[in-house]
Amino acid sequence: MMSNQGEPAIRLDRVGVVKQKRPVLAEVTLSFEPGGAYSILGPSGAGKTTLLRLLNRLEDPTTGSLRFHGTPYGQVSAIALRRRVAMVFQVPVLFPGNVGDNLCTALRLQHRDDRVDEAELTRLLELVELDGAMLTRDAAALSVGQKQRVCIARALLTAPEVLLLDEPTAALDPTTAHRLIAAIVGLSRRQRLTLIMVSHQPELARAFGGEVIVLVAGRVVEQSRAAQFFVAPATEQGRRYLDGTLMGTPP
């Protein structure tokens, strides 16, 4: 896959999505730089998950274009793209088998599961702060927080450049959530991973750092450094979102 110097990892240009005649996203223009951390915030129904699904190409936009290192999404194989731009879903989905089997899913899909390196699997588990001894545990027996960590480790097996996280802590209690976010942030520093996280919890975005993108009714209303956003939002809608007075605004 081409890697054009100076191009953002992913670039969206005037992207619009219409589902069942209803606009879900409109005029979204964004750039995600390599190694950056981005939080996408916004009330429910703002189009956050749809935006993430576009980046992983689980959906295509109705209008506008997406580029991966300058190459239009349509010219990249969806399968190759998804290995470079990995996605972790809101509800962790584990497949039957033990934790090790789950981590190897991407290898198995490429019929390369004869090349499983146990040390590599242990390293992946340690990245998400799980014990290497868990490899042989039945995946179904894990707690939700552990499952979500296994999902993240599983997504990292193909050594992606971009990791998309859809409310990765939605099913977790606040303490576990903050520890998971800290683990993910530490991970990106060590791996030079571009992180894009959807959340409706501003305090998680603050812990996440990087940049904040606020999405309201399918439009980007603010994009600022997290450090600045939480002190002084640049826009009125950004401020109302932080105040909580934007919550419940119908999309």
Added chain:
Amino acid sequence: MSAQLIDPTWYQLAAATALVVLAIGLSAARGLGLERDLTVAAARTLVQLLAIGYVLGFVFSTHSPALIVGILLLMLVIAAWTVAARQRRPTHGLRLLVLGALSTGCGLTLVLGTQVILRIEPWYNPYYLIPLMGMVIGNSLNSATLAVERLDSDLRSGRDQVEALLALGATSRQAAAAAVRSAMKAAMIPIINSMMVVGLVSLPGMMTGQILGGNAPLIAIKYQVLIMYMIAFSTAVTAFVLTTLRARSYFTGAHQLREEALQE
């Protein structure tokens, strides 16, 4: 032992009606409210079978290969429409898909069974083609219904699993593989069960019919074995074609789940 075939007279058939009347009486006595349904069903049995009896009598007498093949195709079309009608949203695409799968499965089975194995003369001999096709289609139709139902419900309820696999770089075929497997299994189980218990708890209708018709039990049994193997083959081929194509219709060329397909 020569079985003298009794040709039931119309009076005898009228007397058999008494059996249904008694069943209706039982329904009324228990307050089941099935009297009307039983009456209609009994009447339909008589009318439909009489009609098909005359049609078959006519077709058999014409010795026209075109007409016989036409009847076989008509049977396939009716079966495909029946399978589609069982689904929540029978679309035209589904009807054609089932028609294609049934035609492949049943057509291939009939050709192999009658032309390669039995070698019937003439090749269009309706005394073999029509009853064998009827049995093969009847069973494949049930299998096809089960396969579509299972595939649709697995893909819809397992959407998270399918997309989790896609997100990990699975092709659409890999992402749907589990659902396709379970749908094919669902389609194959009835004939496997039938083959397991045939002769022990069930005496198949065709075999019974042949014995009543005066054939030696051993001949009847050979035909029964042949037909069961034909059904096993035809359900496997039908389910294979159907689940493969149906699963494909759920995805775009870019290995994405089609929202419209999930909502159909």
